[in-house]
Amino acid sequence: MVLGPIFLIAAVIVVVFLFLYYVPILLWFSALVSGVRISLIQLVLMRIRKVPPGVIVRALIEASKAGLSEVKRDELEAHYLAGGHIENVVHALVSAAKANIDLNFQMATAIDLAGRDVFEAVQMSVNPKVIDTPPVAAVAKDGIQLIAKARVTVRASIKQLVGGAGEETVLARVGEGIVSSIGSSVSHKAVLENPDSISKVVLEKGLDAGTAFEILSIDIADIDIGKNIGAGLQIDQAEADKNIAQAKAEERRAMAVALEQEMKAKAQEARAKVIEAEADVPKALAEAFRNGNLGVMDYLKYKNIEADTAMRDSIAKPGGKPPKKD
Numbered sequence: 377m378v379l380g381p382i383f384l385i386a387a388v389i390v391v392v393f394l395f396l397y398y399v400p401i402l403l404w405f406s407a408l409v410s411g412v413r414i415s416l417i418q419l420v421l422m423r424i425r426k427v428p429p430g431v432i433v434r435a436l437i438e439a440s441k442a443g444l445s446e447v448k449r450d451e452l453e454a455h456y457l458a459g460g461h462i463e464n465v466v467h468a469l470v471s472a473a474k475a476n477i478d479l480n481f482q483m484a485t486a487i488d489l490a491g492r493d494v495f496e497a498v499q500m501s502v503n504p505k506v507i508d509t510p511p512v513a514a515v516a517k518d519g520i521q522l523i524a525k526a527r528v529t530v531r532a533s534i535k536q537l538v539g540g541a542g543e544e545t546v547l548a549r550v551g552e553g554i555v556s557s558i559g560s561s562v563s564h565k566a567v568l569e570n571p572d573s574i575s576k577v578v579l580e581k582g583l584d585a586g587t588a589f590e591i592l593s594i595d596i597a598d599i600d601i602g603k604n605i606g607a608g609l610q611i612d613q614a615e616a617d618k619n620i621a622q623a624k625a626e627e628r629r630a631m632a633v634a635l636e637q638e639m640k641a642k643a644q645e646a647r648a649k650v651i652e653a654e655a656d657v658p659k660a661l662a663e664a665f666r667n668g669n670l671g672v673m674d675y676l677k678y679k680n681i682e683a684d685t686a687m688r689d690s691i692a693k694p695g696g697k698p699p700k701k702d
Contacts, residue, residue, distance in 0.1 A: 403433050410437045414449065427453050435466045442470040446481050460488045468494040472534075475502045479534055487537045492588070500532035504592055507543060512551045514558035519606015522558050522567060524574065525598045526550060530589040540588030550594060553578035564601065571596040 407414050414433065422429045432452050439447035447466065456462055465484045472479035477498060487494040509526045516522060528550055533540065557577040561567050567574065575594045584591040661678075664670035 403429055407433045407437060410440065412436045412440050418449070422453070425453070425457075427456055431456065431462055435462045438466050438470060442473060444469055444473060444481075451481060451485075455485045455488070458489060460485055464488060464493060464495040468498045471495065471498045471502070477501055477534060483534065483538075487534075490538050492537050494537070497532040497534065497537055497588075500530075501534060504529050504531040506530075507547065508597070509547050509550055509554075512554045513602060514555040515605045516558055516561045516564040516567060518563045519604060519609070520564035521602030521605050522564055523600045523602050524554050524558065524571075524596055526554060526575075527595045527597050529592040529595075530584070531592055533584075533588055533590045536586075537588045541586055542588060546583065546587055546589055546591070549581075549583040550578060550591075553581050553583060553594075568599060568601075571599055 401416070404414065404416050404419055412433065414436070419429045419433075422432060432449060435452055436447065436449060444466075447469065452462055455465065465481070465488050468484050468487075469479060469481065471477075472484075475498070479498065484494050487497065507528045507530060509528060511523050511525055513521055513523050528546065530543075530546060554574055557574045558564075558567055560577075574596055578594050579591065661670060661675070665675075
């Protein structure tokens with residue numbers, strides 16, 4: 377008997393909870409006192425369409441208080457169902473209206489659906505952002521390397537946020553402009569004496585074209601002297617020329633050694649022929665004896681001439697002594 381009233385009370389609580397969930401009377405009353413005209417049926421239909429009524433009502437109240445008559449309930453629901461961020465869009469519209477920035481609801485929702493934070497973009501339009509570039513190394517015409525760091529002040533361009541390039545593109549273009557400016561300088565001293573010339577040259581290139589930002593200024597924060605690239609290249613070239621000269625000299629030396637070996641071989645060959653010819657002399661003498669073309673006295677004269685020649689050769693040599701007679 378006691379369980380009956382308990383179940384009844386629980387059922388009443390559930391029913392009241394479901395009623396207040398699908399019929400948000402407090403939310404409707406809050407919108408009513410804020411000057412936003414919206415019916416309870418519309419709030420119930422939002423629940424059925426799985427659109428949070430609290431988000432829509434708060435956005436309508438904020439827009440109404442800011443005097444943004446262009447913000448409509450149907451458009452807010454459509455933007456939410458498309459995956460947009462209603463709070464950011466309304467915040468951005470209010471901030472843009474206060475700062476006299478031309479931003480309508482269609483543009484704001486398009487920027488939001490493009491994946492960009494439209495509220496942050498409006499804030500950046502009012503308060504420009506400073507981007508520090510990484511160290512950029514470039515070489516002047518005199519061969520000296522300079523390492524520069526720049527600070528780029530940018531302001532968001534509302535009209536270019538949809539389809540415009542991001543910060544990475546701006547940094548890459550600024551780095552390219554710094555390299556080009558330093559590379560066209562005759563001397564690194566001129567760059568160190570007048571670093572603002574880099575900023576002027578880079579700004580004249582219109583680097584913010586096609587990006588989501590407007591470049592306000594480019595300031596060179598720091599310039600350091602790096603390596604002497606020109607001297608290093610000359611040293612490398614001299615080393616290469618030396619290696620080439622050494623290779624050519626080694627080639628000539630090898631050819632000379634080969635020619636020397638060839639001449640030694642020819643000398644050996646000639647010496648062998650002389651020895652071979654000398655070996656034929658006794659044979660020729662013996663043949664002459666047998667044929668009667670050479671007598672004993674002729675042979676003795678030949679030996680005397682040979683001994684006399686040997687004596688002269690020994691005397692002609694330093695420290696030479698005449699051969700002993702047998």
